[in-house]
Amino acid sequence: MIQHVTDPVLEVHDLTVSYQRKPVLWDVDLTLPHKSLVGVIGPNGAGKSTLIKAIMGLLPLNSGYVQLFGKSLDEIRKKVSYVPQRESVDWDFPASALDVAMMGTYGQLGLFSRPGAKQKQQALEALEKVGMQDFANRQISQLSGGQQQRVFLARALAQDADLYLMDEPFAGVDIATETAIIELLRQMREAGKTVVVVHHDLQSAQDYFDWVILLNMRLVASGPTAETLTPALLEKTYGGRLTELSRVSELLHKKNFPIREKKPVRP
Numbered sequence: 114m115i116q117h118v119t120d121p122v123l124e125v126h127d128l129t130v131s132y133q134r135k136p137v138l139w140d141v142d143l144t145l146p147h148k149s150l151v152g153v154i155g156p157n158g159a160g161k162s163t164l165i166k167a168i169m170g171l172l173p174l175n176s177g178y179v180q181l182f183g184k185s186l187d188e189i190r191k192k193v194s195y196v197p198q199r200e201s202v203d204w205d206f207p208a209s210a211l212d213v214a215m216m217g218t219y220g221q222l223g224l225f226s227r228p229g230a231k232q233k234q235q236a237l238e239a240l241e242k243v244g245m246q247d248f249a250n251r252q253i254s255q256l257s258g259g260q261q262q263r264v265f266l267a268r269a270l271a272q273d274a275d276l277y278l279m280d281e282p283f284a285g286v287d288i289a290t291e292t293a294i295i296e297l298l299r300q301m302r303e304a305g306k307t308v309v310v311v312h313h314d315l316q317s318a319q320d321y322f323d324w325v326i327l328l329n330m331r332l333v334a335s336g337p338t339a340e341t342l343t344p345a346l347l348e349k350t351y352g353g354r355l356t357e358l359s360r361v362s363e364l365l366h367k368k369n370f371p372i373r374e375k376k377p378v379r380p
């Protein structure tokens with residue numbers, strides 16, 4: 114079930130991506146509507162991060178192309194913001210929360226200009242939106258995981274993009290932070306932005322997203338959540354990897370029963 118939209122904010126066309134010649138994404142073909150909150154869902158190793166990185170031009174493509182707002186990434190880069198996985202970043206890098214938030218504004222600057230009062234104000238406002246204004250001068254190495262995630266989000270907000278791609282923004286954050294982040298993402302959608310989020314929790318996915326991409330190396334489905342997050346399509350996505358799969362239908366309708374895929378323990 115792959116639904117396409119006219120005038121998409123993002124078009125991924127026949128995308129194949131490999132690592133060391135081994136394809137991990139095959140023939141992915143999807144379009145996303147404007148002003149939507151989109152969940153990218155699939156088992157570990159399904160290629161979710163790879164899809165986001167390929168859209169951001171961070172990986173070479175074997176075939177296919179990506180268009181954002183009908184243009185290539187190079188033409189529209191400032192309008193797109195990427196929030197990588199928190200664990201992919203060196204948090205010991207000497208920088209304050211404000212420094213990191215300010216990095217979001219760099220795209221506005223000319224080649225040799227340095228950020229000024231305007232950029233600092235934007236960064237402070239972004240930190241305030243994520244409830245981190247009191248930590249502006251704190252070194253990022255001295256923040257908790259959830260606070261680091263909020264700072265990352267502030268950097269994206271300071272960029273003032275139109276399309277946001279976020280790789281597991283809820284990983285390792287407490288429920289209060291998750292609620293605050295999703296509220297912020299909803300406000301961004303109301304302001305006309307599209308936010309694409311790699312997500313692991315099927316239960317909350319129902320509430321959070323209005324569009325869902327189901328991925329397992331190939332695109333299983335892409336469409337409005339109500340039509341896409343179905344037991345049959347989830348079974349197709351996860352195969353036997355969801356424990357108690359036969360109860361997915363029941364669980365999806367039963368609140369407070371998280372179907373959370375376990376992250377692999379990293380060596």
Ligand SMILES: Nc1ncnc2c1ncn2[C@@H]1O[C@H](COP(=O)(O)OP(=O)(O)OP(=O)(O)O)[C@@H](O)[C@H]1O
Pocket residue numbers: 132133137155156157158159160161162163164377
């Ligand atoms: N740099 C890399 N070199 C080689 N293989 C890689 C590399 N990065 C990812 N892979 C492999 O590509 C596949 C897809 O990885 P990817 O990180 O995109 O999956 P994912 O769906 O985001 O997984 P998770 O839910 O565990 O974060 C996996 O089999 C992974 O081992």
